[in-house]
Amino acid sequence: LLLSDPPKSDELEVSIFGPGKGEAIAVHLGGGDWITVDSCRSQSKGTHSILDYFEAIGVNIEQQLKVVVGTHAHDDHIAGLGQLYESAKNAIFVCSAAAASEEFLVTAEADKSVAAGLRSSVRREYLRILDEVERRGRERSGFAPLKRAVESLPLWTRSSTPGRAAAEIVALSPSHVAVTRAQRDLATSALAAPNGTKRFANRDPNEFAVALWVSVGSQRILLGADLLSGPAGCGWQAVLANVSVSGKAGIFKVPHHGSITSHHDGVWAEMLEVNPVALIAPFRGGRKHLPSPADLARICALTNSGYVTASPERIAQRESTRRISASLGGVASNVRDPWGTPGHVRARKGKDDAPWHVEMFGPAMDLATALKSK
Numbered sequence: 001l002l003l004s005d006p007p008k009s010d011e012l013e014v015s016i017f018g019p020g021k022g023e024a025i026a027v028h029l030g031g032g033d034w035i036t037v038d039s040c041r042s043q044s045k046g047t048h049s050i051l052d053y054f055e056a057i058g059v060n061i062e063q064q065l066k067v068v069v070g071t072h073a074h075d076d077h078i079a080g081l082g083q084l085y086e087s088a089k090n091a092i093f094v095c096s097a098a099a100a101s102e103e104f105l106v107t108a109e110a111d112k113s114v115a116a117g118l119r120s121s122v123r124r125e126y127l128r129i130l131d132e133v134e135r136r137g138r139e140r141s142g143f144a145p146l147k148r149a150v151e152s153l154p155l156w157t158r159s160s161t162p163g164r165a166a167a168e169i170v171a172l173s174p175s176h177v178a179v180t181r182a183q184r185d186l187a188t189s190a191l192a193a194p195n196g197t198k199r200f201a202n203r204d205p206n207e208f209a210v211a212l213w214v215s216v217g218s219q220r221i222l223l224g225a226d227l228l229s230g231p232a233g234c235g236w237q238a239v240l241a242n243v244s245v246s247g248k249a250g251i252f253k254v255p256h257h258g259s260i261t262s263h264h265d266g267v268w269a270e271m272l273e274v275n276p277v278a279l280i281a282p283f284r285g286g287r288k289h290l291p292s293p294a295d296l297a298r299i300c301a302l303t304n305s306g307y308v309t310a311s312p313e314r315i316a317q318r319e320s321t322r323r324i325s326a327s328l329g330g331v332a333s334n335v336r337d338p339w340g341t342p343g344h345v346r347a348r349k350g351k352d353d354a355p356w357h358v359e360m361f362g363p364a365m366d367l368a369t370a371l372k373s374k
């Protein structure tokens with residue numbers, strides 16, 4: 001199949017793109033309905049992974065994109081999210097009920113001086129999204145464009161019609177404990193620094209991330225965001241303790257780029273089918289790249305159907321490429337350079353008893369290959 005071949009109406013699809021620095025996911029729920037989770041741009045070209053893909057396969061974003069999810073306020077998941085939501089004219093926006101400082105202070109229309117020290121790229125995307133949310137709410141009565149996700153909350157549902165199965169998207173996280181922790185952080189910061197002299201406390205937003213359980217007919221999809229395994233009362237521990245879901249997922253967006261900090265045996269034992277398709281976008285933004293060789297080995301032991309959108313390692317640029325890039329300036333700094341160009345793994349499934357069919361584009365590879373290249 002070509003990249004530009006759209007899924008059939010009765011086919012499910014999970015596509016994952018990355019890294020810009022992070023990842024973006026598009027899910028076809030059948031019947032032409034799509035949702036997206038997070039957003040990423042090509043670092044070399046600045047292009048938008050999901051918007052470009054939707055254009056290539058002929059998705060009418062205004063009509064067909066139903067839900068835009070921003071799982072958490074980290075810049076490796078949010079680049080271009082505002083632009084995506086503005087294009088999705090009929091979509092609701094889903095964020096975490098446990099707000100990090102950036103989301104909270106945008107909501108409160110906090111003075112710029114208070115906002116000093118916050119991550120400006122994250123703040124900018126939220127400003128854009130919440131402006132658009134407000135506009136939609138004003139212009140269309142009866143339309144509530146914003147949902148704040150918390151454990152077990154149904155975010156979107158579709159009833160079955162001939163040729164189109166019923167579908168439901170439920171938030172698995174954050175837990176109510178996580179929401180309380182987030183509020184306590186913000187309250188403590190606000191009381192300690194009423195005039196914004198003190199930096200706002202910023203707990204790791206991964207703790208508050210929105211993981212999703214997607215049901216279409218008898219099929220289940222688990223999208224793990226960057227949700228951590230804990231701490232107590234939070235993360236995957238809380239999902240397993242608090243949220244009851246039916247069935248098991250045959251496909252899994254592995255949380256937090258395959259990191260051990262998000263691994264929970266219970267998820268693999270209780271929420272996933274045996275040998276599920278596991279999808280990962282690497283994280284190469286920090287000192288420690290994810291997934292690590294140990295992460296790759298662990299996940300390969302759990303499934304033989306794992307895929308990563310690109311090598312977790314920064315691939316050394318050849319000297320000749322580097323020189324050509326330099327001579328072209330910023331215009332074409334991606335000449336034959338796999339770094340900065342997001343890869344794409346696409347999984348599709350037709351009939352209920354058919355296996356997921358996986359395709360790889362650009363620098364994407366299967367996990368066994370990624371492990372061997374270590």
Ligand SMILES: [Zn+2]
Pocket residue numbers: 022074076077226256257283
């Ligand atoms: Zn991340």
